[in-house]
Amino acid sequence: MxxxxxxxxxxxxxxxxxxxxxxxxxIHWTGELRSATGVALLLGTALFTMDAGFGKLDVARGALWTGLAALLLAILLPxxxxxxxxxxxxxxxxxxxxxxxxxxxxxxxxxxxxxxxxxxxxxxxxxxxxxxxxxxxxxxxxxxxxxxxxxxxxxxxxxxxxxxxxxxxxxxxxxxxxxxxxxxxx
The missing domain is CATH 2.30.29 (PH-domain like)
Structure with missing residues (x-):
């Protein structure tokens, strides 16, 4: 500073x-970054867990969910x-x-x-x-x-x-x- x-x-x-x-x-930017990262990780984890629970998780769907979580992070990033x-x-x-x-x-x-x-x-x-x-x-x-x-x-x-x-x-x-x-x- x-x-x-x-x-x-x-x-x-x-x-x-x-x-x-x-x-x-x-001074609040790091907290907002943490929040945006947490939301994106939560979404990615929920999607992976749900797909794994239904037995439908494969490489293509994993890449799709990872991309979706990364897109959400890019949108929420202040x-x-x-x-x-x-x-x-x-x-x-x-x-x-x-x-x-x-x-x-x-x-x-x-x-x-x-x-x-x-x-x-x-x-x-x-x-x-x-x-x-x-x-x-x-x-x-x-x-x-x-x-x-x-x-x-x-x-x-x-x-x-x-x-x-x-x-x-x-x-x-x-x-x-x-x-x-x-x-x-x-």
Whole structure:
């Protein structure tokens, strides 16, 4: 969490200078990874056990059940989100996306069953994350909040001031609820 990084290879190839700084990562990601792995293993084990109990387990069906469990893991695997000064990255199973948070053009918050926060920077990069990640990780939120304010000061943030305020209010509300819950006042 406190390690310093230089610009990534992709940033160096593109000629972008990303300031080095402490990296803050989602502290709940390993738990979500464990849960996704557990669900996939549970499904695979149940399918293998059921087939073996009926006497129908063979190599083809075993490969099918293994593939189905691996597909479920790929679907449930959460992206690994990290923030450092000037950069937010979301790394999925196969690909990762980064956005310059100190030169954002838009911040959009899509509310609904699956809430999404979509960030776009001046270079055309786009990252989509679950806003709950920021609510659960105050260090990530503080870093992103600072960088979004930098974008506002620079005049690059053209769209998203209301989404930013809504997210800030939600983070403040959740933080207050957590403080009350921990202190026994709620």
């Amino acid at each position: 406190g390690r310093r990084f230089t610009a990534s290879a992709a940033d160096a190839r593109a000629g972008r200078a990303v300031p080095a700084g402490p990296v803050t990562q989602d 992206p690994r989100v990290s923030v450092r000064p000037g950069l937010l990255s979301a790394r999925g199973l196969l690909v990762g996306h980064s956005v310059r948070t100190d030169s954002l053009v838009s911040v959009r918050w899509f509310d609904g069953v699956s809430q999404r926060l979509v960030l776009r920077d001046t270079e055309g990069n786009r990252v989509e994350i679950d806003p709950t990640v920021l609510v659960r990780n105050p260090g990530m939120w503080r870093r992103l909040d600072t960088d979004i304010r930098t974008s506002v000061q620079r005049g690059t943030l053209l769209c998203g001031a209301s989404a930013f305020r809504q997210l800030a209010e939600r983070v403040d509300r959740e933080t207050a609820h957590t403080v009350f819950r921990v202190s026994g006042l709620r």
